[in-house]
Amino acid sequence: MATNAQRRAQTRGCLINAARHLFAEQGYADTSTEIILSGAGVTRGAMYHHFRNKAELFEAVCDLLSREAMAAIEKAVAGQRGSLATLKAGSLAWVDFMARDDVRRILVVEAPSVLGQERWRALDERYSFPLLREGIREAMEEGALHFSGSAEGLTVLLNGAMNALVLNDPWAENLPRLRQDLLALFDCFSGETP
Amino acid sequence: MATNAQRRAQTRGCLINAARHLFAEQGYADTSTEIILSGAGVTRGAMYHHFRNKAELFEAVCDLLSREAMAAIEKAVAGQRGSLATLKAGSLAWVDFMARDDVRRILVVEAPSVLGQERWRALDERYSFPLLREGIREAMEEGALHFSGSAEGLTVLLNGAMNALVLNDPWAENLPRLRQDLLALFDCFSGETP
DNA sequence: TTGACAAACAGACTACCAGTTTGTTTTTAT
């Protein structure tokens, strides 16, 4: 005798968890709903009661991973002093999290295509993007960061640079080097590399 | 009485052209091979004679669009004097081309997912990436660009920044502003904005 | 408690679609 809220959370959780691992291993298109169902120990009717379609289940997985990313960033940022150090630490935490094989495939490679550009943007806007933007704003206001364009624009550009860092390094072999390059990029705005 | 090479070029051209427009309008997953076939005026047998599968046809479309991008860039770069001016002009041309609705959807949004990370990277490596890398190398060697990290790394970062510029602006409403921000970013490396 | 209602779930069924197979026509090379 479980409450409805518990049943709901249980079923959704099983589906999201099974889907998460299968999407990470085989990709969205090559993961059949049937194998998700058997992995979750749930029936078709249950799944389509909780999610309108396969893509909506994928979006729920994206949401979960994004929340995990936020947690990792907040943890990395916790002990930092100064807006620039905070920004750097948070950015590196983001990169490290996104470089994980499962996360990269789902959030970086497939999400824009599966969710479509708009819903993908909305996802970003809900999580990491505002965090990065506020970090940049603060650093600019404190004078730790100099940029002649807009803070919003710089956020888009840096966000993309970090994304590329993950996307261009399929097996994370050059990650240490690229992390350094990212830090060097930040330093270009703080006037330390004339 | 057409030669085989002509027949081949004709059939492939029709398929690629039809697929290009349909993929741009409805996306890869929602475009059935059947509608491509009727659009191209070609039968199933013909298509699967020239392409191993649907994804390979998509890749052919990507190749075509990438070549068109190269042409646009080379045209924009033609009259420029100086490595930095050349770099800026080429980058803006790349952004403007990729911001086109059809190009963005195919090359920026869907290609990483449909081709898979490796083949997508290979595509980039075949076209725009080397161009950008050489532009950056030259500018760095001439002293027009300063960066304490590697040229390769800076290429990855700038390439990603430009990608994000296109991806974060679904209806290109902020494109003029973002183009300015990109130029401001370049200036950070040339020591013009302390 | 009970009874009406809604939420959660079960599983068969359908429409469609990517890729295969087998057979036919056209070009090429000897």
Add this chain to the structure above:
DNA sequence: ATAAAAACAAACTGGTAGTCTGTTTGTCAA
């Protein structure tokens, strides 16, 4: 001229996302 290969035609198949109808389980007011 003829054998081989390239190009094409179209029927067919296995599998899959989403639907439909019906059943079970929880909720809440009287």
